[in-house]
Amino acid sequence: MDHPIPVTFIRLIILLPLIGATINFLAGAWLQKTFGKQAITLIGCGVVILAFILAARAFFEMLHQPPENRFMLDDLWKWFDVGGLNLDIAFWLDPLSMIMTLIITGVGGLIHIYSTGYMHDDDGYWRFFGWLNLFTFAMLVLVLGDNMWLMFVGWEGVGLCSFALIGFWYKVQANSTAGNKAFIVNRVGDLAFVIALYSLFAGLQAAGHPTLVTREVAHYAPLLATVPINFAGYQSAHQLVGFVTLLMFIGATGKSAQIPLYVWLPDAMAGPTPVSALIHAATMVTAGVYMVARLNFLFSMSPFTMGVIAVVGGLTALFAATIGIAQNDIKKVLAYSTVSQLGYMFAALGVGAYAAGVFHLMTHAFFKACLFLGSGSVIHAMGGEQDMRKMGGLRHKMPITFWTFVAATFALCGIFPFAGFFSKDEIIWQAFSHGHFVVWAFLLLGAGCTVFYMSRQVYMTFFGEFRGTHEQEHHLHESPPSMSYVLIVLGLLSVVGGWLKWPEFMVSFKPFEEFLDPIFSSEATRQVTEAGIHSHGMEAGFAIVTVIVVVAGWYFADLIYRQKTLDPARFSEMFGGVPYEWVYNKYYVDEFYDRAVVQPYLFATRALAWFDTNIIDGFVNLAARIIVFLSWLSGLFDHYVVDWLVNFASNVTYNVGGRLRRLQTGSINGYLYGILAAVMLILLARAVARA
């Protein structure tokens, strides 16, 4: 890590989407009008595919290196050097960021291609690709930034693009409101994240090594073990590391939709389906997971935070899964499923199974993107309908969509040998193995709920009789190749993607984990990861338990929704319908937030506005009035005193002049008398003087 290979092509991977975004934003409308949507397709998809090719090349170059030397650094220029904080714009490619880059450009590229079909009829085509490209750029900055501040820049950037893409069809008020909600809730997390960064830097500065470059922080992190929280001279007994990591995790709950900041993700389904697939399944929401994995050396130093992460992750996993059971919108089910699966990833990180968490991130990207795109295909065929109660029997009309959807569902449910089995079951086992029994229970139950709601979804959508209108029925068709080919690719990845990391008790083949090993090699992390039970027998046993739960869940759903032997109404009316009401209404969390946070905030806003208008503006107006009054006084002074003086002077002159004027009689006679008088006076004066 201390001697990275200097390269210069990483910047291209990041620059290409940026160039695509720039062209699409600045010239997109004109290009689309002049050359048609193909031009936008070429630019928008081309840059991402090119970036993927470059990333693949980087990957192969990395594989050629020995494991301890798989680090590449592309240092562009000095960003700033202020108060001890010396940061460059530089991009750091190590195994973790390599995997993320491949996912972003690869899955992202596939979704770009899918969008060409899905958004084909939309006039805002160029705008869509502009934002998609910009998002790709921001996400790449996030994962490839070599220092935490640059990561934060990307963090904010993806938040912005998410906001813009959720509210893409901005003419519908509800969509832009959803975008607002996403951005604002994210902001709460971002605040915590920023405070964490400042505190971290302050702590490192106190320890003598002020830096925010990630690899350097990793190097000096052990020094923070004894640094307490020091706020304006007040020293707390608690560790700084715990404080910093806790706040960072809060930031992650915002970005990655965990309790308590997950509420924006279901609303974000207002955006176009490719957006849901890319941002809210595969990449942006995984930023939090990436961040925790990247900073594992810090998190491992704080058992308290790790515990919090595990519990929150596990709770979210179960909580969201229960909500997903009762939803009728095809995308909402998947949204809650995403929240739930993110909970699994965090639970993995929290118990110390970092590699498993990142692995689930990757497999989840494959099958969740496939599921979302498949649902997009269904929505497209249904002419925009998203309510599953109006669907049914679609498997005959849309075979490709159906089979890829089923493959991805199997992956999500964790059925061997599909991808999810290797990642999700691993996490469930790791939870138990590291001693977090409650978390394990949550995760296990969550798995059961997952199977239930996914089976429900598949049966309601693709099986049975069509329950929609006649026009919808006539409109049903398979999606165009741009969409269905992508589904096939992702479906295949959902099948084989998990084969990179087999459980120990089956076979010892886990190149994925080995690839990531240098990332999780700090002392503190090693201690955490290697703790726990390492019994193959137990692992196998727990795998069987999980399988039983999964099958039970499926059977239950099968009874209700395919065989129709059990009536769902019976369950929704159980216990007076109260549990169903609660689950269907998402446990009224949004309403609670509204009452507890939003309304008081709006009230405070109005109070402050009143204060500003009446009191502050009152002062300002008072000051203005005083000044007006003073100027009126000054005007008076000017008018009466100064003007009086001036007028007086002129009046005197005028009057005296008027009087003197009379001397000019024009009468020569008078003048002669005057001369005579003057002469007389002179003579008189002389005579008197002489006498």
Add this chain to the structure above:
Amino acid sequence: MGGGITLNHFLVLSLIVLSLGLFTVLTRRNAIGILMGVELILNSANINYLAFAFYGGGKYDGQIFAIFVIMLAAAEAVIGLAVVLAIYQNFKTIDVDATETLRG
């Protein structure tokens, strides 16, 4: 000079002429009339000068001065009458009461 004509006789004479000249100046409305009054005054002054010259010991200073006065009177009369003629051409009259255009 015999016959008891003293200096005072001449002085009184000149005084009378002066008074008459002054009176002319002050009352006349005709511009030329006023100039005539001025001539009278100058002449009275000349009589004074010459009388003092004669009764002061026969020195010539008075006479010389009288010649100067005559000269200057001539010059002044020339100008004055030129002006009067100009006024006549402008105002068509030489009544000084009519030339009030510079009246303030």
Add this chain to the structure above:
Amino acid sequence: MLAQAIFYALAALTVGSAMLVAFSRNIVYSTFALLGAFMGVVGIYILLAADFVAMVQLLVYVGGILVLTIFAVMLTAGIADVTVSNRAVGTGPAIVTVGIAGLVMLYAIARTPWHQASAVTPAPTTYAIGNAFLGDYVLPFEVASLVLLAALIGAIVISRHEARE
């Protein structure tokens, strides 16, 4: 005896003519009365043994100024109307003023102890005056000639401009 008679005669001429000048209603009468006044003054001058001055007076005053005045009178009077109005206004204040001035001066004349030298034998003065002009009084002489020149030019300027109009 004779001197006194001559003196009073000349004085009467002068004063009478002056009074005509002052009180006449006709400007032409005034002009010719002025002639009489000048003649009387010439005589006075001769009495005062100022022969040169008297001749100068005759030449300049009578021959120059008076002629000029007559010209002016004739040019400015209405030709058809010889009896030009030569009215006098404000005689009251004038009499008062003149009276006061005259009385004051009379008082001065009477009360001042004039230093009178012994009688002087009249002699021709031309030679002496000529010498004085080019000797002691050369500067005023030259200046006076300048004044005359200026008057000449001025008169021409004044009359020419008006004539051009």
